[in-house]
Amino acid sequence: MDRDARMNRPFGLLAELTYRCPLACAYCSNPLELAAYNDEMSTAEWQRVFTEAAQMGVLQCHLSGGEPMLRRDLVDLVRTAAELGMYTNLVTSAIGLSRSRAEGLKEAGLDHVQISVQADEPVTSDRIAGIPSFERKLEAAAVVKDLGWPLTINVVLHRQNIDRVAEIIALVEELDADRIELANTQYYGWAWRNRTALLPSREQLAVAEEIVRAAREHLAGRMEVVHVLPDYYSEYPKPCMGGWAARQLTVAPNGDALPCPAAQTLPLPRASVREDSLERIWDGSPMFTAFRGTSWMKDPCRTCDRRELDFGGCRCQAFQLTGDAARTDPVCHLSPDHAIVAEVVEAANAGTRRDEEALVPRPHRG
Amino acid sequence: MPNDGAAADPAATPRPTPPAVPPSGHPALSRHVRMRFDRTRERYVLLGPESVIVLNPTGADILGLCDGQRTVSDVAAELQGRYDRVVDDEVATFLARLVANRCVEIDDGP
Numbered sequence: 001m002d003r004d005a006r007m008n009r010p011f012g013l014l015a016e017l018t019y020r021c022p023l024a025c026a027y028c029s030n031p032l033e034l035a036a037y038n039d040e041m042s043t044a045e046w047q048r049v050f051t052e053a054a055q056m057g058v059l060q061c062h063l064s065g066g067e068p069m070l071r072r073d074l075v076d077l078v079r080t081a082a083e084l085g086m087y088t089n090l091v092t093s094a095i096g097l098s099r100s101r102a103e104g105l106k107e108a109g110l111d112h113v114q115i116s117v118q119a120d121e122p123v124t125s126d127r128i129a130g131i132p133s134f135e136r137k138l139e140a141a142a143v144v145k146d147l148g149w150p151l152t153i154n155v156v157l158h159r160q161n162i163d164r165v166a167e168i169i170a171l172v173e174e175l176d177a178d179r180i181e182l183a184n185t186q187y188y189g190w191a192w193r194n195r196t197a198l199l200p201s202r203e204q205l206a207v208a209e210e211i212v213r214a215a216r217e218h219l220a221g222r223m224e225v226v227h228v229l230p231d232y233y234s235e236y237p238k239p240c241m242g243g244w245a246a247r248q249l250t251v252a253p254n255g256d257a258l259p260c261p262a263a264q265t266l267p268l269p270r271a272s273v274r275e276d277s278l279e280r281i282w283d284g285s286p287m288f289t290a291f292r293g294t295s296w297m298k299d300p301c302r303t304c305d306r307r308e309l310d311f312g313g314c315r316c317q318a319f320q321l322t323g324d325a326a327r328t329d330p331v332c333h334l335s336p337d338h339a340i341v342a343e344v345v346e347a348a349n350a351g352t353r354r355d356e357e358a359l360v361p362r363p364h365r366g
Numbered sequence: 367m368p369n370d371g372a373a374a375d376p377a378a379t380p381r382p383t384p385p386a387v388p389p390s391g392h393p394a395l396s397r398h399v400r401m402r403f404d405r406t407r408e409r410y411v412l413l414g415p416e417s418v419i420v421l422n423p424t425g426a427d428i429l430g431l432c433d434g435q436r437t438v439s440d441v442a443a444e445l446q447g448r449y450d451r452v453v454d455d456e457v458a459t460f461l462a463r464l465v466a467n468r469c470v471e472i473d474d475g476p
Binding site: 006007009011012056057059060085087089111112114150152178179224 | 397398400402404406407408411413414415416418468
């Protein structure tokens with residue numbers, strides 16, 4: 001492998017082990033066509049993928065889903081990833097994370113646990129999650145701390161819980177988490193379907209931002225506070241995934257290899273780890289090379305000073321909103337399509353809007 | 367999962383200002399952070415929850431000495447023995463950044 005190839009290898013693998021999930025969150029970024037992913041890869045197939053990933057330079061393995069705890073072979077998969085020297089991260093709803101299963105994962109070498117929480121109290125949390133789950137999450141968080149893992153609590157923020165951000169932070173402080181991710185919803189998959197009911201108003205965001213800023217100061221040195229702002233309200237787009245097929249890759253439950261979890265929506269030929277090696281897919285498949293670098297860009301990105309900073313934003317969002325994945329992400333105020341986003345934002349700020357509009361839950365199981 | 371902001375840019379989150387590093391403090395890697403050699407990039411790397419830091423050779427040398435026993439001054443003195451130039455500031459600046467990222471902890475005790 002020459003030096004250029006070695007320096008351009010991915011750092012992280014997002015292993016979406018299954019799209020089955022006991023929760024039914026309406027902001028889920030999993031694909032709408034969940035049934036297309038029922039043919040999940042076997043233990044041996046995942047182990048081969050992890051081995052290939054480690055050999056090509058992947059250093060972190062995020063075990064996610066759906067709910068990864070539903071994989072009965074999770075302990076074996078963690079053990080393989082850990083033995084390969086990768087830093088292993090479990091991304092879970094915490095349903096199924098009993099003390100005995102947690103001990104098994106710890107023994108297998110799991111490095112870090114991220115638990116999702118939907119709100120600061122059971123009524124809203126269970127309504128958003130679709131099943132009674134709040135208390136079990138708190139219990140699991142205590143087990144994670146008790147076994148000596150670093151704990152991240154992830155909270156997806158949206159119109160129906162963002163007003164509780166102070167109480168949410170207080171809860172997470174009580175759980176003694178090491179990190180909190182307050183991530184405003186990104187509109188892919190089921191969140192896209194529920195966008196109108198989820199997108200907060202400008203005022204909600206401004207209030208939340210002030211609360212998070214104060215909390216960050218108050219928690220400095222004790223808890224890392226990550227705040228992901230909604231790109232619909234940003235002047236410039238997010239530097240999605242640190243650039244297309246630059247730093248991360250995703251493998252879906254059925255073996256589809258993707259530059260990001262939403263990329264299955266794009267009209268590009270499938271690349272599957274069941275048919276080819278991860279390295280060949282990363283280096284040469286159209287799925288991975290289509291938007292790598294900057295040569296695919298059109299104006300205004302092509303000549304923009306920020307093209308190496310935000311890489312034109314999100315390809316999936318550009319496709320979703322304009323039908324052309326090579327256009328500038330319409331959240332950018334320089335995009336010729338920016339009116340599409342501006343209209344949605346305006347609607348979210350209309351005075352007549354109720355805060356708790358009905359959500360379409362994703363089905364519990366794929 | 368999800369929707370956990372992985373697509374977004376965590377770097378956009380403002381980092382707290384790096385704290386001053388006391389010369390008498392004892393630096394060590396945080397419990398949750400691992401340092402290992404990465405054969406692909408031929409560099410030492412720091413791995414933590416949701417973060418990878420690729421170290422340059424000097425950085426790897428500095429962290430190799432941060433064992434919780436040596437003080438910041440000890441680390442700088444040892445490196446001065448290895449290299450010709452003065453590295454006091456370099457050590458303090460480097461460690462301050464890692465303290466801000468919670469990759470390094472500094473025990474201020476004697």
